[in-house]
Amino acid sequence: MKRNWRIVTAVTAFALLSPALASPALADAPEAAGGPIDPRPSTEELRRHLDWIEKRSRGAVDVTTIGTTNQGRPIFNATVGTGPLRLMYVTQQHGNEPLGTPAALELLEDLGIRPGKDERAVLDRVTLSVVVRANPDGHELDQRYNHDPDADPEYGEPGVGYDPNRYHSPSLAPEDNPVPEAAAVRRQYDAFDPHLVVDYHMQGRYIDDDGEEITASLMWPTAPGVDDGARDLSRQAVAVSAEAMEDSYDGANVSLYPGGDYEGIARNAYGLMGSGSVLVELSATGPDMEQAQIASAYDSMDGLARSAADGSLFEVDPDSADDIPERGDPLPAGQQGQAQPFQVEGDDLD
Structure with missing residues (x-):
């Protein structure tokens, strides 16, 4: 059942956020102490990292187990903030699409362990829930699907998973x-x-109409039946995320994702249930670009939280999302530089 009261308009947002918060600049891209961010921490490393964040934050970050996989691995959620505006991020539903997960860990560190004045102001106005690596079996097996040898799925691979x-x-x-x-x-x-x-997902490699490589693609709910409030908030969030990611590093190039309308896709399902809902697809631009792509995901997460907190998210013209260009064609095979494990069903579905 739809719960349309969930959608926050500009008027209700500013009522929730009073007194007003001055809009801060985006935080610097994260840097791990002593070296690059690990793009693919194991499930055990992820558990230890989340435990460390929870302890170092002195309870500001609350880590819970919200499910267990078929191979017995925990599915973690981390919550931080006390504000009335509720944002939920999900990373790595597809196990071989990893880069949103380390970005989420860096954001949780910054908000929970080392918040400055601006971050504390955000946390007074926003509560953030992060499902950190929704598919740990798929991650460990380096596959898109979950692990289910008994699967005979409509969507998935028989004997492999859903x-x-x-x-x-x-x-x-x-x-x-x-x-x-x-x-x-x-x-x-x-x-x-x-x-x-x-x-947060990952896609293959694509170019725009000018022949420039696409570094990320975004989309709002497109299923029939999503109400105007949910769609407008989704499109506002797409516009804000695109701007944050375009500013993340030199050469960042954001497009629209040509996603499907099937209601079972999270992007569509949660829009149908009354929430704003956004898909972010980071391009698999190769090992040399992974740190930049993690930073880009971080800036999307951080920018959306900050814009929700200061109210600017709800002032964006939803139609500005239409100014983001279409994704374009796949990069020619000779320029791919690596296998493309993310293309499924023509890569026109999330």
Whole structure:
């Protein structure tokens, strides 16, 4: 059932946020102490990192287990902030699409362990819930799908597993969901009741109409039946995220993602349930660009939280999302530089 009261307009946002918060500049791109950020921490390394963040934050970051995979791995959620505006980020529903996860860890560190004046002001106005690596089995197996040798799925691969990002339909209750990873995300969604959901994925390599490489693609809910409030907030968030990512590093180039309309895709499902909902697809631009792409994901997460906190998100013209160019064609095979594990069904679905 839709809960359209969830959508925050500019008027209600500023009522929630009073007194007004001056809009801060985007935070610098994260840098790990002593070297580059690990783009693919193991599940055990992820657990230790989240435990460390929770302890160092003195409880400001609350880490919980919201589900368990078929191989017995925990699915973690981290919550930080006390504000009335609720944002939910999800990373790595597809196990071989890793770069949103280290970006989320860096953001949780910055907000929970080393917040400055601006970050504390954000946390007074926003509560952030992050499902950090929704598909740990897929990560460990380096595959898109979850692990389920008994799977005979409509979406997925028989004997391998289900595609978690096809099992979020509003009509599919968590207790009836054959995919424990998708069920965990849905339970967290129901419990947290977010105004905005942002789902971080990865895609192959593409060029725009000028022949420049695309570094990320974004999209709002496109399923029939998403109400105007949810769609407008989604499009506002797409515009804000695109701007943050374009400013992340020299050469960043953001496009629209040609996603499908199927209601089971998280981007569509949570829009149908009344939330703003955004897909972010980082391009697999190669090992030399992974640190920049992690920074780009970080800036998307940080920029959306800050713009929600200062109210500027709700002042953006939703139609400005239409100014973002279409993605364009795949990069020619000879220029790919690596295998493309992210292309499924023509790569026109999230």
